[in-house]
């Protein structure tokens with residue numbers, strides 16, 4: 001289905017979401033906003049009720065025969081059983097899951113001997129270090145990649161409904177084999193998670209006074225280490241084989257880096273440049289090649305409405321804000337807003353903001 005065509009929401013109306021946590025409630029909220037009727041269920045009923053109160057759907061039970069799509073968003077260990085039950089309970093529905101690892105679940109389902117033509121696994125590459133419906137957002141998936149992992153039995157109507165789900169959530173569709181998917185997420189998701197954990201764990205051994213000097217760099221590197229250990233233990237357990245060589249590679253490079261300290265000008269420098277090159281490999285918005293944005297830093301007075309005024313001034317200048325970061329200066333009671341813009345617009349933005357009375361740092 002071309003992306004520009006008006007989606008036929010009837011294909012996925014109604015949808016059942018099983019597991020109304022961060023992912024399930026976010027999907028429910030995105031579908032509800034688009035006009036799809038979403039029925040939320042959860043092993044902990046209060047999670048479904050909270051998700052419903054936040055606009056992610058209803059806790060009313062659907063007519064099982066009328067359900068067109070089921071999205072399973074429960075923790076990894078439960079996925080195969082819950083998907084299997086959903087295939088049995090909703091005979092006319094396509095069933096997908098959003099689990100972070102794909103091969104193991106597929107093999108578990110195949111070993112039950114079920115007809116899997118109505119099952120297609122998927123994985124939105126969007127989330128957060130926070131769990132549960134309270135952190136959900138209908139915009140969680142906008143412009144993010146969402147992979148499907150087809151297998152031999154998937155029927156076309158099933159694939160169409162899952163593609164429509166991804167489109168309605170505003171995500172970018174892509175397809176991988178389950179095995180390739182698992183190798184890829186070991187590299188781009190599971191390894192970064194464990195490296196972040198290693199860094200955060202290291203903080204437990206340093207004097208607490210030193211942490212007063214923690215700035216944004218440390219927070220950037222450790223954000224995802226704050227994620228739910230119960231969830232991540234299950235993700236890692238499902239992808240050990242793909243993850244082990246990645247961690248071994250990091251161990252080798254760590255040894256090389258320690259040796260490089262003998263020659264900062266050449267060897268450390270080479271490492272640092274490889275880091276820059278690595279960040280350039282990460283695709284930018286909409287999967288396009290990454291762009292190095294230019295940044296301006298603006299002093300923001302600690303007064304009501306200052307941020308809103310600043311954004312109005314950006315809009316008046318016709319500038320697209322690509323990213324923002326805020327730092328607070330607790331001593332001077334001001335904030336510093338680092339705004340990323342396309343490099344070609346830098347000079348114009350600087351002039352427009354100065355003309356509007358802002359102090360550039």
Ligand SMILES: NC(=O)c1ccc[n+]([C@@H]2O[C@H](COP(=O)([O-])OP(=O)(O)OC[C@H]3O[C@@H](n4cnc5c(N)ncnc54)[C@H](O)[C@@H]3O)[C@@H](O)[C@H]2O)c1
Nearest residue numbers: 019021022023042043047074075076099100127128131132
């Ligand atoms: N958190 C992320 O960043 C992220 C991103 C992409 C995919 N995922 C995947 O999405 C799934 C859900 O993750 P989450 O972050 O939303 O977790 P979460 O803890 O926020 O939500 C999981 C929900 O499932 C419910 N649940 C548990 N077992 C159940 C069962 N047997 N039946 C019905 N409900 C059950 C829990 O009560 C909870 O409300 C996981 O499989 C995870 O791998 C997570």
Ligand SMILES: O=C(O)C(=O)C[C@]1(C(=O)O)C=C[C@@H](O)C=C1
Nearest residue numbers: 100124125126127128129189224
């Ligand atoms: O943004 C985050 O907090 C995430 O880590 C989300 C993230 C990832 O990008 O690696 C984590 C695990 C999921 O399976 C998918 C997405």
